[in-house]
Amino acid sequence: MVVAALSGLPDGRAAIVATVDAFGRPVEVVLIRNGSTVRAFDARCTHRGCIVAASDSNLVCRCHYSVFDGQSGARLAGPAPSGLVELATAIVGNDVFVSL
Numbered sequence: 001m002v003v004a005a006l007s008g009l010p011d012g013r014a015a016i017v018a019t020v021d022a023f024g025r026p027v028e029v030v031l032i033r034n035g036s037t038v039r040a041f042d043a044r045c046t047h048r049g050c051i052v053a054a055s056d057s058n059l060v061c062r063c064h065y066s067v068f069d070g071q072s073g074a075r076l077a078g079p080a081p082s083g084l085v086e087l088a089t090a091i092v093g094n095d096v097f098v099s100l
């Protein structure tokens with residue numbers, strides 16, 4: 001599913017994008033662009049599912065203050081048991097596809 005235009009994403013920083021999954025359910029994904037590549041993560045915190053937010057160079061869950069690395073999604077601090085779940089991506093032209 002196309003979730004964003006590559007040219008519309010900030011380079012080197014995370015962007016949180018609202019979209020829908022294959023069943024039409026609303027979901028939010030973290031997109032991290034580095035030049036012509038993009039990594040995508042489920043924006044739901046692995047603790048209790050709150051949506052993370054970009055904060056400086058990291059991603060923060062404000063429900064119980066878990067912190068995730070802003071490039072790899074790895075857990076850095078807080079009660080989350082693991083890092084954010086990475087999603088498969090593909091870039092075709094200017095379209096960023098994410099498997100949802």
Ligand code: FES
Nearest residue numbers: 045047048061064
């Ligand atoms: S839901 Fe994210 S830290 Fe608890």
